[in-house]
Each structure stands twice: as C-alpha cells, then as structure tokens.
Amino acid sequence: MALVNRIANLFRRSKVDRDIDDELQAHIALRTDDNLAAGMTPTQARREALLRFGNPVSTRERATAAEVTLSLETLARDVRYVVRRVRRSPGFAITAILTLALGIGANVVVFSVLNSILLRPLKVANPYRLFQIVQTQQGYDNQSYPDYLDFKARNATFSDMTAYRLGFTGLSAGAGGAQKYMNYEVSGNYFDLLGIQPALGRFFHQSDEHGPNSAPYIVLSDHLWRARFNADPNIIGTTVDLNKHPFTILGVAPANFNGTEIFLWPEFWIPIVNEEQIEGYNFLVKRFNHGLFVIGSIRPGVSPQQATDNLTTVAHQMTREHPKEDDGLGARLVKPGLMGDVFGGAARSFLTAMMVLAILVLVAACANLAGICAARAADRTRELAIRLSIGSTRGHVMRQLLTEAIVVSIAGGVAGTIVSVALLGALSRWQPIPQYPIHVAVVPDVRVYAIAILLSLLSGILPGLLPARQIWRTDVTQAMRSGTATANLIGRFSVRDILLGLQIALCALLVTASLVSLRGMERSLHAPLGFSPQDAMLAEADLQMAGYSDATALPMQRRMIDEAARIPGVIAVGTIDQAPLTGGGSSTPVYRDGTADLRQSNAVTGAKYFSISPGYLVAAGTRLLAGRDLSWADTATAPGVAIVNQTFAHSMFGNTPAVGQHFLGAGNDRYQVVGVIEDGKYDSLTENPQAAMFLPLAQSSDNNTTLVVRSQLSSAETASALNRVLTGIDSSLPLSIRPWPDALALALFPARIATMALSVMGILAAILAITGVFGMAAYSVSKKMRELGIRVALGARRTQIMRSALGRPLLLLFSGSVTGLVLGVLASRLLAQLVYQATPRDPLVLLGAVAAMTIVGLVATWIPASRALAVDPALLLRNE
Amino acid sequence: MGKADSSKNDLQGNLDLLVLKTLAHAGSLHGYGIVLHIQRASDELLNVEEGSLYPALHRMEQSGWVASEWAFTETNRRAKYYKLTAAGRRQLEAAQENFDRLVRGVRAVLRYA
Numbered sequence: 003m004a005l006v007n008r009i010a011n012l013f014r015r016s017k018v019d020r021d022i023d024d025e026l027q028a029h030i031a032l033r034t035d036d037n038l039a040a041g042m043t044p045t046q047a048r049r050e051a052l053l054r055f056g057n058p059v060s061t062r063e064r065a066t067a068a069e070v071t072l073s074l075e076t077l078a079r080d081v082r083y084v085v086r087r088v089r090r091s092p093g094f095a096i097t098a099i100l101t102l103a104l105g106i107g108a109n110v111v112v113f114s115v116l117n118s119i120l121l122r123p124l125k126v127a128n129p130y131r132l133f134q135i136v137q138t139q140q141g142y143d144n145q146s147y148p149d150y151l152d153f154k155a156r157n158a159t160f161s162d163m164t165a166y167r168l169g170f171t172g173l174s175a176g177a178g179g180a181q182k183y184m185n186y187e188v189s190g191n192y193f194d195l196l197g198i199q200p201a202l203g204r205f206f207h208q209s210d211e212h213g214p215n216s217a218p219y220i221v222l223s224d225h226l227w228r229a230r231f232n233a234d235p236n237i238i239g240t241t242v243d244l245n246k247h248p249f250t251i252l253g254v255a256p257a258n259f260n261g262t263e264i265f266l267w268p269e270f271w272i273p274i275v276n277e278e279q280i281e282g283y284n285f286l287v288k289r290f291n292h293g294l295f296v297i298g299s300i301r302p303g304v305s306p307q308q309a310t311d312n313l314t315t316v317a318h319q320m321t322r323e324h325p326k327e328d329d330g331l332g333a334r335l336v337k338p339g340l341m342g343d344v345f346g347g348a349a350r351s352f353l354t355a356m357m358v359l360a361i362l363v364l365v366a367a368c369a370n371l372a373g374i375c376a377a378r379a380a381d382r383t384r385e386l387a388i389r390l391s392i393g394s395t396r397g398h399v400m401r402q403l404l405t406e407a408i409v410v411s412i413a414g415g416v417a418g419t420i421v422s423v424a425l426l427g428a429l430s431r432w433q434p435i436p437q438y439p440i441h442v443a444v445v446p447d448v449r450v451y452a453i454a455i456l457l458s459l460l461s462g463i464l465p466g467l468l469p470a471r472q473i474w475r476t477d478v479t480q481a482m483r484s485g486t487a488t489a490n491l492i493g494r495f496s497v498r499d500i501l502l503g504l505q506i507a508l509c510a511l512l513v514t515a516s517l518v519s520l521r522g523m524e525r526s527l528h529a530p531l532g533f534s535p536q537d538a539m540l541a542e543a544d545l546q547m548a549g550y551s552d553a554t555a556l557p558m559q560r561r562m563i564d565e566a567a568r569i570p571g572v573i574a575v576g577t578i579d580q581a582p583l584t585g586g587g588s589s590t591p592v593y594r595d596g597t598a599d600l601r602q603s604n605a606v607t608g609a610k611y612f613s614i615s616p617g618y619l620v621a622a623g624t625r626l627l628a629g630r631d632l633s634w635a636d637t638a639t640a641p642g643v644a645i646v647n648q649t650f651a652h653s654m655f656g657n658t659p660a661v662g663q664h665f666l667g668a669g670n671d672r673y674q675v676v677g678v679i680e681d682g683k684y685d686s687l688t689e690n691p692q693a694a695m696f697l698p699l700a701q702s703s704d705n706n707t708t709l710v711v712r713s714q715l716s717s718a719e720t721a722s723a724l725n726r727v728l729t730g731i732d733s734s735l736p737l738s739i740r741p742w743p744d745a746l747a748l749a750l751f752p753a754r755i756a757t758m759a760l761s762v763m764g765i766l767a768a769i770l771a772i773t774g775v776f777g778m779a780a781y782s783v784s785k786k787m788r789e790l791g792i793r794v795a796l797g798a799r800r801t802q803i804m805r806s807a808l809g810r811p812l813l814l815l816f817s818g819s820v821t822g823l824v825l826g827v828l829a830s831r832l833l834a835q836l837v838y839q840a841t842p843r844d845p846l847v848l849l850g851a852v853a854a855m856t857i858v859g860l861v862a863t864w865i866p867a868s869r870a871l872a873v874d875p876a877l878l879l880r881n882e
Numbered sequence: 883m884g885k886a887d888s889s890k891n892d893l894q895g896n897l898d899l900l901v902l903k904t905l906a907h908a909g910s911l912h913g914y915g916i917v918l919h920i921q922r923a924s925d926e927l928l929n930v931e932e933g934s935l936y937p938a939l940h941r942m943e944q945s946g947w948v949a950s951e952w953a954f955t956e957t958n959r960r961a962k963y964y965k966l967t968a969a970g971r972r973q974l975e976a977a978q979e980n981f982d983r984l985v986r987g988v989r990a991v992l993r994y995a
Contacts, residue, residue: 021962025913026936028961032914035957056933064937 022065026058080405087406094378095410097773098371102414102461103421104766105367110422110446110454112360115429116353118264118444124339125258127197128299133306134339135163135296135313138332144292147274147285149320149328150189153296156316159309163298164196165189168266171280172544172736175230175242180736182544183226183269186261187277190217193255195299196262202227203238203253206273214286217273220249224257226269244272246549247279262297264339282551289327290668297338306335329602352756359763362508364461366767369501370774372465375407377781404466411462419454422446499810502774503818509764509771509858510822511829514851516760518830521847523753532647532682533582534623535742539720540581541566541709541728542738549734556700559707560634561731563615569723571715576618577699579706581742582684583749592654592695593666600670607653609646610684610694613702619645619679621710629661629677636698643698645677650693673697687749710742717741768858775862779811783866787873795875807870808863815862819855826851897930897938898947899981902974905948905966912961913939939964947973 030051037047055061089095123129135153136143145153147165154163166188172180186192190208198205201224210217220242222231231237241248249272260267274294278284285291300309313333321328340349386399426444543562545555559577567575591605616632618624627648636643644665651660660675667673673695681691709728713720721739728737783790786807793803827843904919905911911919916939917930942948947970953963966974 022936022940024960025962028912028959029914029932029936031959032912032955032957032961035959054932056931061933061936064933065940067937 018066019062022062026055026062030055030058080402081409083402084406084409094374095413097777098374098410099414099417101367101370101374101770101773102411102458103418104769105364105418105461106415106454106457107418107422107425108360108363108763108766109357109457110419110450111425111429112353112356113453114422114426114444114446114450116357117447117449119340119349120337120353121449122447123337124196124262124264126262131300131302132196132297132338133300133309133335134337135298136334136336137292138314138330138334142292143295143336145294145296146289146292146327147294148287148289149292149331150294150296152320153298153313153316153333156319157298157309157312159301159304159312160298161301162191162195163296164192165274165294165296166192166262167274167277167294168263168268169280170544171244171272172246172548173230173242173244173270175240180243180245180548180734181230182736182738184266185270185272186268187274187280188271189274192271193221195297196259198255198259200253201256202235203251205253205255211273211275213275214284215276215279217275218247218249218279219252219273219276220244221252221271222254223260223267223269224255225260225267227254245280245282247276249276262295262338289324295338310335326601356759356763359512359760363763363766363770364457366505366508366770366774368461368465369505370770370777371407371411371461372501373774374777375403375465377777404463407466408459408462411458411465414461415454415458418458419451499778499814502778502811503814503821505767505774506771506815506818506855506858507822507825509767510819510851510855511825512760512764512767512822513854514823514826514847515829516757516764517847517850517854518826518844519753519757519760521844523750523757529683529687530680531583532624532680532684535746537712537714538621538623538742539711539713539717539724540584540740540742540745541711541724543707543709543728544736545707548732548736555707558732559615559699562707562709562728563617565727565731566709566711566724569711569713569720569727571720572711572713574617574621574712576621576710577615577707578618578622578710579613579708581622581708581710581745582612582682583687584708584745590668592650592668592693594654595664595666595672597666600666600668606665607650607693609650610692611702612694612696613699614645614696615699618696618710621712623712624682625680627678627680628659629675631677632696632698634700637700640701642671642673642701643676644673645679645696646675647679647694648681649691650695651675651678653693683749687753768854771858772862775811775815775859776866778814779808779863779866780869782810783807783870786870790870790873791875794873800871803870803873804867808867811863811866812859815855815859819852819859822855823848823851896981897934898942899974899977900928900930901935901938901942902947902966902970902977905964906971906974910953910963910965912955912963914961916964942970945969945973 030048033051033054034044034047037050038044042050052058124132126132134143135145137145145165150163150165154160157163166186169185169187170182171185172182174180190206190211193200193205194207200221203221205221206217206219210219222237227233227237237251238253239250241250243249255271261271272280275286277286285293298309300306310333313335317328317331317333321331389399390396423446426446430444545558550558563575563577566572589608589610591600591602592607592609593600593605597604614632616634616636619626619631626645629645632643632645646654646660654660654665655663655675660678662675664672664674679696682694683689684692684694709724711720711724715723721741724739725737728735790803790807793806798806900920901916904916904923907923908915908919913932913935917932917935920928920930939948939950943950943964947967948964949967950962950964952960955961
C-alpha cells in the first residue's frame with residue numbers, strides 16, 4: 003500500500019535518502035563510463051557527467067519528497083493547523099475537552115465496574131466452564147450438604163462440583179486474643195477443582211476428608227498471612243485456634259486468589275467436614291439445611307442447557323426420595339461469584355441501568371460538542387467559502403474539520419480516562435461496610451481501555467460530521483456575500499436544537515431520579531421498621547466463639563442482660579440472636595395446627611424466626627399489639643410459645659384473634675401464640691411485609707447473641723460502660739459494640755449506592771446542560787448583536803430584547819425540562835426496587851427538580867443575557 | 883493525486899508519458915538507460931532533464947505505476963531498474979490517449995488559424 007510505504011519511509015528517511023543517493027551516483031557513473039568509451043579523459047568524462055546531471059542535492063530532495071509526501075504530510079499539516087486553531091480559541095478547546103472528559107470518564111468508570119463484576123470471570127483455570135448451581139425458585143441460591151453430595155454423585159454433565167459456605171470465625175494464635183475473620187468452609191476438592199496452586203505449603207484435598215472433624219487444617223489468604231503472621235514462612239505446620247479448636251496451617255493461597263465470591267474475600271479456608279467445630283452443630287447430615295454455595299465445572303463439550311436438564315432430572319429424583327426436605331427442588335445455572343442469583347440479578351439490573359445513564363451522559367456530551375463544532379463551522383462559513391473558492395476541495399475542508407474534532411476528542415478521552423482510573427483506584431480501596439470484608443476490586447483491563455479509545459473516537463467523529471454536512475451544502479457565493487449563514491440558524495429548529503433539548507431532558511431526568519432516591523433514603527431512615535434504632539446500642543457477642551455451648555450459653559446470656567441493665571441510664575435490655583436488617587435471620591415454613599404431612603407445599607407461609615429474651619421488645623422499641631411479652635418462665639420445659647407479627651397472625655389465623663391459638667413449626671414443634679407485635683423490616687428496607695415469629699431464648703437456644711440496650715446516655719458513654727461490664731463477665735468474649743443506626747449500613751447500602759451514583763450522574767448531566775445552553779445562548783446573542791443594537795436604538799424594551807436574544811434557548815430549556823421531569827417520574831418505578839418508597843409523587847421532589855432546572859437555566863443564560871442587555875447601539879452600528 | 887496528474891497537459895505529464903512508454907517498450911531499465919532510450923528514439927530531439935527524471939520516477943513508483951529493483955548492469959555497476967506495473971500500463975494508455983487529444987487539438991487550432 004502506497005500510504006503504508008510512505009509512513010514507513012517517513013521513519014526510515016535516512017535509508018531512503020541513501021537509496022536515492024546510490025541511484026543518482028549510479029547514473030553519473032554510467033554516463034562517465036559512456037563518456038570514457040567515447041574517448042574522453044577520466045576527469046573530463048566525470049565533469050561532463052556531473053554537469054549534465056545538474057544539482058544532485060536538489061534532485062535527491064525532490065525524489066525523497068515524492069516518497070513521503072501526500073496523505074501523510076497533509077495529515078501532519080492538518081493536525082498542526084488544528085492545534086494552532088485550538089490554541090487561538092482555548093475557550094472552545096477547554097469546553098470541548100472537559101465535556102468529553104466528563105462523558106468518557108463516566109463511561110469508563112461504569113463500564114469498569116460492570117466489566118469486573120458481570121463480564122470478567124473468576125481468576126481460575128477454565129473460568130468459562132464454572133457455573134453456580136442454584137435452585138429454580140428465585141432467591142433460593144443455597145444447597146444443603148446431602149443435596150450437594152447427591153448432585154455431585156448422580157450427574158453426568160459435570161466433571162466435578164465443590165461446595166463452600168461463608169462464615170465468620172474467631173482465630174487466635176499464641177497468646178493473643180481471638181479475632182473475627184471471614185472464612186470459607188469448603189469441600190476438600192475446592193482448590194483442585196479451581197486449579198489454584200498454593201503460594202506456600204500445600205492445600206487440602208478430597209483425600210484429606212475422612213468424615214466429620216477429620217481434617218483440622220487451615221489455608222491462609224495472602225492478606226491474612228501478611229497482616230497477622232508477618233509473612234513468616236515458618237508458620238506452615240504450626241497450629242492456630244479456631245473458635246477454641248486447634249487447626250494446623252497447611253499453606254498460603256496466592257495473592258491474586260481471593261475466594262469464589264467477587265465481593266466477599268475470605269481470610270482463610272477450612273475443610274467443610276470440620277464445620278461442626280466452628281459452627282457448633284452438624285449440618286452435614288441435615289438435608290433441609292440449605293446454606294452452601296455449589297459450583298460445578300461442566301465437562302468439555304456439554305452445553306449449559308444440557309447440564310441444567312441433567313441436574314433437573316437428578317433434582318426430581320431427589321424430590322421423590324425426600325419429599326419433605328427436597329420439596330420443589332430444581333436446578334439452575336448462574337455465573338458464580340455473586341452470592342447466587344439474587345445479588346447477581348440486582349447488580350446486573352442496577353449496573354445495566356447505570357451503563358445506560360452513562361451512555362446517555364456521553365450522548366449529551368457529544369450533542370454538546372456537535373453544537374460547539376457546528377457553531378464554529380457556522381462562524382467560519384466565510385473562511386471556508388474562501389478556501390473552497392480558491393480551490394480547496396470539499397473533502398479537504400471536511401477532513402480538516404474532522405481532524406479538529408478527533409484531536410479534541412482524543413484529548414478529552416485521555417483526560418477522562420486518567421481521572422476515572424484514579425477514581426477506580428479509590429473505589430477498589432473503599433470498604434463500604436466496616437464489619438463486612440466487602441471488596442469492590444475494579445481493575446481496568448485491556449477491554450476498558452479499548453472501550454475508552456473507541457468511545458473517544460466515536461464521540462469525536464460523530465459531532466465532527468454534523469458541521470461537515472453543513473460544509474457540503476455551503477453555497478460559496480451565498481456564503482461570501484452574507485458572511486454567515488444566518489438564515490440557517492435562526493429560522494427553524496435545527497439538529498443542534500433537538501440535541502440540546504435532549505440534553506436538557508436528560509439532565510432533568512437524572513436530577514429528578516437522584517432527588518427521588520435521596521428523598522427515599524431520607525424517608526427510609528424514619529420508616530416504620532418495627533423497631534426504633536435511635537438511642538439503642540447493639541453489643542454482638544459470639545458465645546460460640548468464646549467456647550460456650552448452646553446449653554451453657556443461656557445462663558451467660560442472662561447474666562449479660564442483668565449486668566447491662568444495672569448500668570446507670572439504661573432503660574431496657576434484651577437479646578436477639580441477630581438484629582433485624584443486619585444481614586442475617588433465617589426463614590422456616592410454618593403449618594396450621596393439625597397438619598399431618600409437613601412438606602413445604604403444605605406450609606401456610608415461610609416465616610422469619612428470631613430467638614429473643616424477655617425485655618427485647620421493650621429494648622428494641624417494638625410495639626406489642628396484643629397478648630404479653632415473653633418471660634423467663636417460658637423455659638425449655640414449659641409449653642412452646644411464640645410472639646408473631648401482624649402478617650404472620652393474618653396469614654395463619656385470618657381475622658380471628660391470634661393470641662391463644664396454636665401453629666406448627668418445621669420440626670413438628672407446636673407453638674402457642676402469646677403475643678402479636680407490629681410488622682417490621684427484616685431483610686431489606688424495600689421488602690414487602692414478611693411473616694415473622696419470635697421465640698423465647700430458653701426454648702430455641704442460640705449462642706449468637708446480640709444485646710440490645712436502650713439508654714438515655716450518649717452512645718459513647720453507653721458503649722464504654724457496656725464494654726467494661728461485659729468483659730468483666732468474661733474477658734475472652736469477642737465483642738462488637740455499635741449504635742443500632744450504624745448497624746443499618748448493610749440495609750442502607752443499595753440505596754446509598756443508588757443515590758450516590760444517581761447524584762454523580764445528575765451533576766454531570768447538569769454541568770453538560772449548563773455548558774450546552776450557555777454555548778447556544780452565547781452564540782445566539784453574539785450572532786444577533788447587530789439586530790439587538792438596532793432594536794435598542796429603535797426603543798425596544800428590555801423584555802423584548804431578552805425575548806429576541808434568548809427566546810430559543812429558554813424555550814428549549816423549558817420543553818426539555820418538562821420532558822425530563824415526566825421521564826423521571828416514569829423511571830422512578832424502576833428505582834423503587836432499590837430505594838425505600840421511591841416515589842416522584844412528592845412535592846419536594848418536584849419542587850427540587852424544577853428549582854434545579856431553573857438554576858441550570860439561570861447559570862447558563864446569565865452571562866449571555868447581561869451581554870444582550872448591555873448592547874450599546876451607537877458603538878455597534880459604528881463598528882459594522 | 884494520480885487522477886489530477888492524468889489530466890494535466892504540462893511537461894511533467896509528458897515526461898511521465900515518455901517514461902512509461904519507454905518502459906513498456908524496453909521492459910526493464912535504469913534511469914540512465916531511460917534517458918538514453920528517449921534521446922535515441924526521438925532522434926536526439928528530446929533531451930530528458932536528469933534532475934526531473936528521478937523525482938518523476940519516484941513519484942510514479944509511489945503511485946504504483948512502476949516497480950523497481952536493484953540489479954547489475956552489463957558493465958557490472960549496481961543500478962536501480964524500473965519496470966511497468968499493470969496500473970502503469972493502464973496509466974500509459976490514458977496518458978497516450980490524452981496526449982493524442984492534445985496534439986489533435988493543437989493541430990486543429992493551428993490549421994484554423
């Protein structure tokens with residue numbers, strides 16, 4: 003290819019020079035030879051040859067020029083020209099580059115997050131063959147250990163399956179106290195299936211499993227090994243205590259392997275067969291205990307659909323064998339790493355929505371750039387007309403305009419990418435919830451940079467083409483005569499106007515959406531939660547970790563309550579196994595009294611169940627609507643009682659009073675309802691009312707204990723008093739004390755993220771709308787200066803001047819804002835999934851959106867308006 | 883830019899024509915050989931200016947009309963040999979047609995005047 007040759011020649015110019023030199027020397031030599039043959043003396047012959055050849059240097063120069071010129075040279079010339087022009091109007095360049103940097107930056111950030119959460123596979127061997135096996139029912143993502151073993155043994159489509167369970171375990175080494183870490187309990191084949199090699203020591207294998215509690219081994223994460231053991235290689239083979247049981251350190255995982263959940267990184271792994279030592283009960287034999295994540299590796303050549311069909315057959319077989327425990331069991335494959343499909347589903351829809359918004363922001367940025375480019379092209383109509391008339395081709399003029407747009411867009415893209423990479427770094431270090439080891443590891447990869455470059459080029463070329471179209475239509479004589487193509491601009495709505503209108507609409511949409519979610523957030527803090535977190539402290543004490551069994555835990559729990567109640571200022575104290583909205587709580591089917599066949603399909607409803615002490619309801623601020631609170635007289639030997647919430651009472655007993663009636667639990671336990679309390683939120687702020695029951699601590703012993711303390715004192719005073727009292731009882735007790743409102747971080751997390759992201763997008767859109775409207779208004783005013791001058795001279799009023807100067811931008815601003823508001827109201831339905839009570843039917847939201855758009859309009863048109871009003875007709879007319 | 887050249891009726895256009903024709907006739911030649919051939923074929927009437935020949939050759943090579951390679955002459959000197967490409971052959975036809983038209987036009991004018 004000639005162009006490729008030329009580019010290549012540019013870089014090896016000296017070689018080309020030498021080549022040409024040789025050729026010319028050969029020519030002179032050949033003539034000298036002929037001259038000699040004709041009988042000249044050698045000196046004469048050479049002299050004559052040189053003379054006839056002329057100036058060899060200039061010839062060489064011209065020959066070289068032929069090699070490297072044309073397209074390439076013109077391209078360089080275009081770029082130089084662009085840079086010169088851009089430098090002459092830095093305002094344009096800065097606006098355009100900033101605009102694009104915002105648009106491209108937003109896209110790079112959102113795409114990186116999307117990429118690392120949804121697109122990029124786990125960092126293991128054969129990641130594309132790995133699938134997480136979840137149940138068919140939405141929200142049932144876990145399997146039980148016996149089910150896992152059956153799936154693994156009976157399927158024909160997976161080469162292997164592994165199971166893992168997330169947990170927190172207290173680890174103590176040497177004399178130091180126990181510290182709580184997130185860990186995975188994994189089946190023996192875990193590392194082998196994933197194809198991970200240890201960085202140090204060895205991993206455990208399937209062959210290490212010989213029944214319950216047979217493999218007291220622990221594999222450390224690189225992070226824990228460095229943080230807790232100072233990266234000591236001699237640590238291998240030594241013993242640490244996990245919940246007071248000795249485990250031998252086998253090895254250290256490589257630094258880049260952080261488990262099979264994208265967000266939740268374990269600090270260590272232990273064999274699942276030893277779970278009883280950690281958890282205090284044996285779930286390995288309990289088919290109804292669904293708490294494991296199962297990942298399988300599909301055999302080569304098997305499609306996910308075939309695998310699903312195969313597993314479904316196996317699941318139906320299991321249901322026939324275990325009609326109670328495996329009732330309705332099915333199988334579905336999802337991408338692993340997102341805690342099953344529930345989290346994955348939410349993340350997917352949220353990130354997709356964010357990606358759409360980011361693209362819209364970029365479209366707005368492009369619209370802006372197109373507007374600026376078009377305005378500049380219109381200003382240059384005369385210059386371009388001159389160039390066309392003195393022989394420049396339209397193609398050449400267009401190429402220059404395009405080069406200009408692309409140079410600017412690449413600058414914008416680079417700026418945007420740099421900023422967003424910095425932002426992503428901060429995001430990766432961010433720990434959204436202190437108690438949970440949540441990691442948002444977003445590392446931009448090749449794909450991200452490719453997208454950034456592609457977006458930069460696209461967003462340069464498309465806006466660049468718009469003015470190019472204008473050039474194509476330019477009528478040279480017309481343009482030369484009238485100077486600028488004024489008629490084109492003012493008469494009717496142009497593409498530019500529509501683009502600007504869209505941009506304003508987008509801005510209004512985002513502003514509305516972010517206000518809706520902000521209000522929702524605010525409201526969710528005062529929502530009827532079924533308890534009142536204000537003025538209450540939570541003290542979480544893991545008795546299991548401190549070596550208490552279920553039997554010895556109860557007296558300890560009672561002592562903790564009594565001691566805490568004695569702290570001055572404390573109004574009420576109680577315990578609950580896991581406070582609502584802090585990421586725990588299990589569900590169990592409940593049956594009508596007298597149901598014979600306790601299979602899941604016969605259940606009245608699934609109910610959340612909590613284990614509480616007397617006094618909890620008062621301490622939590624939960625209203626008792628009927629009946630009585632639990633009492634210490636409800637002991638293990640007394641008849642089973644329960645307090646239920648309104649939803650439970652209604653679905654179980656209809657409209658008859660619930661107090662005094664009976665129902666059955668999953669284990670055929672019979673409970674009498676002694677009290678009814680108000681409904682509350684248990685899993686998330688946006689959930690629908692759920693049935694819940696509260697059982698007395700003594701009848702459903704649980705050594706997971708959260709002490710709820712309601713106090714008149716400040717939270718800091720209560721916290722220190724609590725700490726003193728509780729460590730006074732048992733100094734080895736692992737404690738975490740925090741105000742209840744702080745503990746709601748997890749529940750508020752989705753809403754916080756949504757609000758933050760929407761606000762950022764809203765601000766971006768507002769900035770873009772302001773620059774867009776400003777650009778257009780300023781341009782329209784400067785085009786009309788002369789007309790305005792004449793009008794002022796003829797005695798026009800200020801309002802008339804304003805209408806003439808800013809009518810179009812204001813009309814666009816108004817119609818765009820209205821459109822955006824309407825769209826925002828419609829889009830809020832989507833938001834309702836993430837944000838508590840997201841509703842646009844809120845006067846504050848509507849007022850806020852209108853106010854925001856008014857501010858956008860005022861900021862954007864202030865300067866052009868004052869310029870228009872300051873028109874001095876005498877000065878203007880003299881100048882023209 | 884090749885398009886623009888073919889319609890030009892200036893000396894450079896004619897030099898291109900002469901070079902292309904020479905290469906079409908002689909097959910493969912070095913620059914000096916081209917000069918000699920044109921001189922001889924025109925009965926010493928046309929004297930190619932060597933300072934213009936080489937830029938023209940290189941330009942034609944970049945346009946893909948001729949290809950070049952280094953080889954040895956009968957006198958054992960290293961020289962760059964040029965030969966016509968398919969594109970060059972088409973260009974030759976076009977240039978020849980163009981030139982014929984020019985000559986007919988000039989002759990017609992001269993006859994009329």
